[in-house]
Structure formats: C-alpha cells, structure tokens
Amino acid sequence: MDEPMRRGGRPRRSSAEVLADAAAELFLEQGYGRTTVDQIAVRAGVSRATFFNYFTAKSDVLWLELDAAVASLPEHLAASTEESAVRAVEEALLATARAHAADRVPWAIAQAEVMDIGPELVASVAARVTAQHAAVAAFVAGRTGDHPSALWPQTVSGAMLGAAAAAFGVWVADGVGRRSLVEYVGAALTPVAAGLDAR
Known part of the structure; x- marks a missing residue:
C-alpha cells in the first residue's frame, strides 16, 4: 500500500519498500542470520507490528x-x-x-x-x-x-x-x-x- 503523492508529484516510497531497504542494509552489514525483525523495524523507523502488517516473516523482505x-x-x-x-x-x-x-x-x-x-x-x-x-x-x-x-x-x-x-x-x-x-x-x-x- 503506497503512501500519498508528495507535493512535487513523486510518490512516497511505501513502508514495505522502506522496510526492505532497511533489511538489505542490515543483511549486508551483519548477515541475514544475525539480523532480527526488531532491528529491521528500528532501522526503518517503524514498529515491529508495522513490519508484520507487510510481511509474514523476515525472509519475505x-x-x-x-x-x-x-x-x-x-x-x-x-x-x-x-x-x-x-x-x-x-x-x-x-x-x-x-x-x-x-x-x-x-x-x-x-x-x-x-x-x-x-x-x-x-x-x-x-x-x-x-x-x-x-x-x-x-x-x-x-x-x-x-x-x-x-x-x-x-x-x-x-x-x-x-x-x-x-x-x-x-x-x-x-x-x-x-x-x-x-x-x-x-x-x-x-x-x-x-x-x-x-x-
């Protein structure tokens, strides 16, 4: 579910995309196995509950x-x-x-x-x-x-x-x-x- 358009006309990135990018950064920094859902949520600036609104498991990102x-x-x-x-x-x-x-x-x-x-x-x-x-x-x-x-x-x-x-x-x-x-x-x-x- 995408966010509303910005004033300049470019769509804001969806929370799912922000979470996926945060996960990618963490996986590159410390590996997939050492990264938790909580860490991904913190990096993305959202709650753990928000993560599970978009993904059912860490691997889904x-x-x-x-x-x-x-x-x-x-x-x-x-x-x-x-x-x-x-x-x-x-x-x-x-x-x-x-x-x-x-x-x-x-x-x-x-x-x-x-x-x-x-x-x-x-x-x-x-x-x-x-x-x-x-x-x-x-x-x-x-x-x-x-x-x-x-x-x-x-x-x-x-x-x-x-x-x-x-x-x-x-x-x-x-x-x-x-x-x-x-x-x-x-x-x-x-x-x-x-x-x-x-x-």
Missing part, C-alpha cells in the same frame, strides 16, 4: 519486487482467451516478465553470498515456486479436464515455470549489461512451449 511481479500471474491466466493451455501459460509468463522493472533485481539473489542467506534463500524460493506451480497446474487442469495432480498439468507447469526460472537466473547473473527480463523469458519459453504444444 527478500522478495518484495518478485512477489509483486508474480502476483499477477493467476490474473493473466484467468483472462487468457488463447485456445492452447500451453500458449496461455506462455503468454501469462511473458506478461508477468514484461511488467517486472528492469532495474529491480532481487538483491536476495544478487547478494546472497555477501548477505550469508544460505538455506533460508533456498526455502523461501521453494515456497514461492510451489505456489506458482500449483496455480499453473490448476489452470491447465481446468482447460483439459484433468486433475491438477495429473501428469499433463504437472508437466506443463513444471516445464514452463522451470524455463522461466532459468531465464530469471541468467538475467540476474548478467549484471549491468542485462537486457529486459521478458527477452530472457521469451527465449527460454519458445522451444519449451513449442515442444509441449506439439503433443
């Missing part, structure tokens, strides 16, 4: 931008008029990637070693991938009449999200010379979607 980007995926899927479920998933993933700002690289990935995030990074990524996988599999199942746990919905979801995740990783690793995220995702999805759609 690592994914502010990415969570915002993927939140639109179910909406894109639901709005699709594409006859092929595979192509609908491809379009939805491309729309999600297109909406992600080129300068918003999740520092949880880019600075994971410096911040000493380790296993917490893996666990928080897994939770997010699992949620997206379930959403895509349910969409494909709805189009095909299969159960979401059936082989085809699971295969489409796993293959398409796997390709998109691989593209995202390469995009982050490419550093300052990186192109737009949608270019990477499109290049990764094209052969996968073509293969699945030929079934």
Whole structure:
C-alpha cells in the first residue's frame, strides 16, 4: 500500500519498500542470520507490528519486487482467451516478465553470498515456486479436464515455470549489461512451449 503523492508529484516510497531497504542494509552489514525483525523495524523507523502488517516473516523482505511481479500471474491466466493451455501459460509468463522493472533485481539473489542467506534463500524460493506451480497446474487442469495432480498439468507447469526460472537466473547473473527480463523469458519459453504444444 503506497503512501500519498508528495507535493512535487513523486510518490512516497511505501513502508514495505522502506522496510526492505532497511533489511538489505542490515543483511549486508551483519548477515541475514544475525539480523532480527526488531532491528529491521528500528532501522526503518517503524514498529515491529508495522513490519508484520507487510510481511509474514523476515525472509519475505527478500522478495518484495518478485512477489509483486508474480502476483499477477493467476490474473493473466484467468483472462487468457488463447485456445492452447500451453500458449496461455506462455503468454501469462511473458506478461508477468514484461511488467517486472528492469532495474529491480532481487538483491536476495544478487547478494546472497555477501548477505550469508544460505538455506533460508533456498526455502523461501521453494515456497514461492510451489505456489506458482500449483496455480499453473490448476489452470491447465481446468482447460483439459484433468486433475491438477495429473501428469499433463504437472508437466506443463513444471516445464514452463522451470524455463522461466532459468531465464530469471541468467538475467540476474548478467549484471549491468542485462537486457529486459521478458527477452530472457521469451527465449527460454519458445522451444519449451513449442515442444509441449506439439503433443
């Protein structure tokens, strides 16, 4: 939830963004494991309760931008008029990637070693991938009449999200010379979607 506009016309940064930046500073200074929610709240100038108004756990601050980007995926899927479920998933993933700002690289990935995030990074990524996988599999199942746990919905979801995740990783690793995220995702999805759609 963003704050009102400043007099000069620029929107104030949301409390969530302030908290995420405060967390990033602390993680860089003293590591992820040695940073507490209370310390993040103090650095951001808010209460502990305010922190939990925006995040359910400390690890959630690592994914502010990415969570915002993927939140639109179910909406894109639901709005699709594409006859092929595979192509609908491809379009939805491309729309999600297109909406992600080129300068918003999740520092949880880019600075994971410096911040000493380790296993917490893996666990928080897994939770997010699992949620997206379930959403895509349910969409494909709805189009095909299969159960979401059936082989085809699971295969489409796993293959398409796997390709998109691989593209995202390469995009982050490419550093300052990186192109737009949608270019990477499109290049990764094209052969996968073509293969699945030929079934």
